[in-house]
Amino acid sequence: xxxxxxxxAGGTKFVCAVGTGPEDLRAELRVPTTAPAETLARALEFFxxxxxxxxxxxxxxxxxxxxxxxxxxxxxxxxxSTPKPGWAQTDLVGPLAAALGVPVGFDTDVNGAALGxxxxxxxxxxxxxxxxxxxxxxxxxxxxxxxxxxxxxHPEMGHLPIARRDDDDFPGVCPFHGSCLEGMAxxxxxxxxxxxxxxxxxxxxxxWELEAHYLGLGLASLICILSPQRxxxxxxxxxxxxxxxxxxxxxxxxxxxxxxxxxITEENDRFIVPPGLGRRAGxxxxxxxxxxxxxxxxxxxxSP
Amino acid sequence: xxxxxxxxAGGTKFVCAVGTGPEDLRAELRVPTTAPAETLARALEFFxxxxxxxxxxxxxxxxxxxxxxxxxxxxxxxxxSTPKPGWAQTDLVGPLAAALGVPVGFDTDVNGAALGxxxxxxxxxxxxxxxxxxxxxxxxxxxxxxxxxxxxxHPEMGHLPIARRDDDDFPGVCPFHGSCLEGMAxxxxxxxxxxxxxxxxxxxxxxWELEAHYLGLGLASLICILSPQRxxxxxxxxxxxxxxxxxxxxxxxxxxxxxxxxxITEENDRFIVPPGLGRRAGxxxxxxxxxxxxxxxxxxxxSP
Numbered sequence: 001x002x003x004x005x006x007x008x009a010g011g012t013k014f015v016c017a018v019g020t021g022p023e024d025l026r027a028e029l030r031v032p033t034t035a036p037a038e039t040l041a042r043a044l045e046f047f048x049x050x051x052x053x054x055x056x057x058x059x060x061x062x063x064x065x066x067x068x069x070x071x072x073x074x075x076x077x078x079x080x081s082t083p084k085p086g087w088a089q090t091d092l093v094g095p096l097a098a099a100l101g102v103p104v105g106f107d108t109d110v111n112g113a114a115l116g117x118x119x120x121x122x123x124x125x126x127x128x129x130x131x132x133x134x135x136x137x138x139x140x141x142x143x144x145x146x147x148x149x150x151x152x153x154h155p156e157m158g159h160l161p162i163a164r165r166d167d168d169d170f171p172g173v174c175p176f177h178g179s180c181l182e183g184m185a186x187x188x189x190x191x192x193x194x195x196x197x198x199x200x201x202x203x204x205x206x207x208w209e210l211e212a213h214y215l216g217l218g219l220a221s222l223i224c225i226l227s228p229q230r231x232x233x234x235x236x237x238x239x240x241x242x243x244x245x246x247x248x249x250x251x252x253x254x255x256x257x258x259x260x261x262x263x264i265t266e267e268n269d270r271f272i273v274p275p276g277l278g279r280r281a282g283x284x285x286x287x288x289x290x291x292x293x294x295x296x297x298x299x300x301x302x303s304p
Numbered sequence: 305x306x307x308x309x310x311x312x313a314g315g316t317k318f319v320c321a322v323g324t325g326p327e328d329l330r331a332e333l334r335v336p337t338t339a340p341a342e343t344l345a346r347a348l349e350f351f352x353x354x355x356x357x358x359x360x361x362x363x364x365x366x367x368x369x370x371x372x373x374x375x376x377x378x379x380x381x382x383x384x385s386t387p388k389p390g391w392a393q394t395d396l397v398g399p400l401a402a403a404l405g406v407p408v409g410f411d412t413d414v415n416g417a418a419l420g421x422x423x424x425x426x427x428x429x430x431x432x433x434x435x436x437x438x439x440x441x442x443x444x445x446x447x448x449x450x451x452x453x454x455x456x457x458h459p460e461m462g463h464l465p466i467a468r469r470d471d472d473d474f475p476g477v478c479p480f481h482g483s484c485l486e487g488m489a490x491x492x493x494x495x496x497x498x499x500x501x502x503x504x505x506x507x508x509x510x511x512w513e514l515e516a517h518y519l520g521l522g523l524a525s526l527i528c529i530l531s532p533q534r535x536x537x538x539x540x541x542x543x544x545x546x547x548x549x550x551x552x553x554x555x556x557x558x559x560x561x562x563x564x565x566x567x568i569t570e571e572n573d574r575f576i577v578p579p580g581l582g583r584r585a586g587x588x589x590x591x592x593x594x595x596x597x598x599x600x601x602x603x604x605x606x607s608p
Contacts, residue, residue, distance in 0.1 A: 128455035140529070147449035151432035151531030152565050159562055160528045161521050163467030176562040217465050224464045225444070225529045227455030258463055258480040261456050 001054040005047050006286030009063040015283045016043050018050045022120050036090045060105040060289030062112025069107050077106050105293030110141030111148045112285030119288040121276025126229045135235030138182040158182035162217045185214040198237045216250030234275040248272050305358040309351050310590030313367040319587045320347050322354045326424050340394045364409040364593030366416025373411050409597030414445030415452045416589030423592045425580025430533045439539030442486040462486035466521045489518040502541045520554030538579040552576050
């Protein structure tokens with residue numbers, strides 16, 4: 001049996017899995033993200049054991065960042081300037097590729113999730129869409145014309161500058177920008193502002209109207225720049241399902257009819273959606289990166 | 305001799321040209337944008353005459369918008385919901401393709417300019433970059449992974465929501481959004497705010513510091529979402545060359561070191577640049593669209 005391996009490499013835990021897709025996810029390992037050597041050793045042990053039972057054909061790593069996803073770069077496969085203690089300039093791909101002897105696909109956690117949603121979830125059949133996660137941080141991955149967006153580095157959608165609303169004096173929690181999207185609308189921003197976590201606030205709390213306003217501003221920016229066919233909203237904060245209709249309504253108000261697509265102006269409940277893969281979007285994204293690394297579903301080389 | 309034809313279809317004038325590139329631009333026609341039938345008839349006459357002298361192999365149209373650039377759509381090739389009198393739902397491609405019997409490439413004026421800069425100008429060798437024009441309006445075209453961005457419709461970068469600065473009470477000139485990027489930083493916004501046009505204001509006027517601030521916010525959003533390798537700033541307002549260093553400085557301040565690419569944080573004078581094709585970016589962009597329509601330099605089909 002030929003299997004794929006995937007690592008959802010998060011700042012608090014690593015989720016490792018082997019399988020071939022959402023209907024066939026086999027062994028899974030969850031380990032806390034401690035020191036790099038220890039965490040990678042435990043992941044390696046898991047995949048080494050799996051590859052004794054079955055043929056492991058490729059590994060995918062969808063990682064917290066910032067990372068270097070450029071295969072041409074000397075630091076390809078590294079987590080780069082993260083403030084997480086011990087993890088700056090850590091090579092994730094090198095040790096695993098050497099020990100397992102398989103191709104390793106590597107991208108941001110959110111680009112991985114976007115690829116997973118494209119392969120098996122809410123973005124099947126689309127070629128231009130965004131996956132945005134709203135949780136401890138805010139981050140986004142995107143596919144444009146069938147390719148994951150990288151460019152100079154990779155997107156940092158959480159750090160979009162946004163306008164503080166006139167009736168709001170919260171300074172924001174981002175240490176770099178204060179009131180960027182993550183600073184105003186992430187889980188920690190909600191908790192700091194209201195004194196209660198996003199999981200605890202009641203459905204009818206005014207927090208949600210304001211949260212929807214700021215997310216609406218972020219989505220309006222995404223639409224003006226990328227013109228996505230769909231926006232997938234995941235992450236812990238979006239587990240509060242009552243946010244979806246509020247965000248859709250705010251977005252309509254903010255765009256004010258300018259982007260004249262019925263998908264946005266009329267029935268936008270298929271335009272702003274939760275992940276099709278739910279909470280498994282991360283690890284399945286890693287599996288999709290592995291599948292792509294086998295070459296079976298490679299992106300075409302750019303040829304303008 | 306095999307030539308390409310290009311139309312820079314603007315809201316105030318149509319610029320038509322034949323040639324093969326920037327070093328070989330032959331006949332050129334400039335006509336005011338009057339009624340669609342009249343304007344298209346004059347363009348057609350020009351290309352018909354040119355094709356009696358030489359073989360015209362393809363035509364490119366880089367058009368004001370909004371447009372329908374989707375070849376699968378029944379309204380492909382049309383200007384769609386423009387407020388410009390007489391031009392809403394006007395088919396540009398159909399009549400010209402039928403009369404000239406050549407393939408016609410069609411895209412937004414700014415995507416055309418982006419393609420032209422990629423082919424012959426300031427974006428040669430890049431695969432992910434933005435062309436932003438700041439003039440009567442603000443609009444942007446982008447290439448990502450070697451492909452022009454379309455998605456649901458096409459980007460509308462001028463309508464990015466941005467934050468009004470605390471010391472500013474100007475309401476903005478955008479009829480849809482008031483203080484979006486175009487509402488705050490376009491040529492008409494400058495003229496309305498200061499009572500003098502962008503062409504007349506002296507170099508040391510405080511207008512430029514504020515203009516650079518708003519453009520910096522727009523560029524920060526572009527960087528957070530698209531991670532471009534370069535941003536090209538064109539249009540009449542950017543003809544004021546003293547704006548470039550101000551915008552570069554504001555951008556550094558606004559990102560505050562978060563996007564850790566030396567291209568942005570250190571020497572960003574090669575990151576924020578004027579068009580390599582200068583004021584001919586528009587018509588040469590149309591020529592690049594024509595060249596692509598011949599199939600000689602086609603974009604690859606998406607294959608994720």
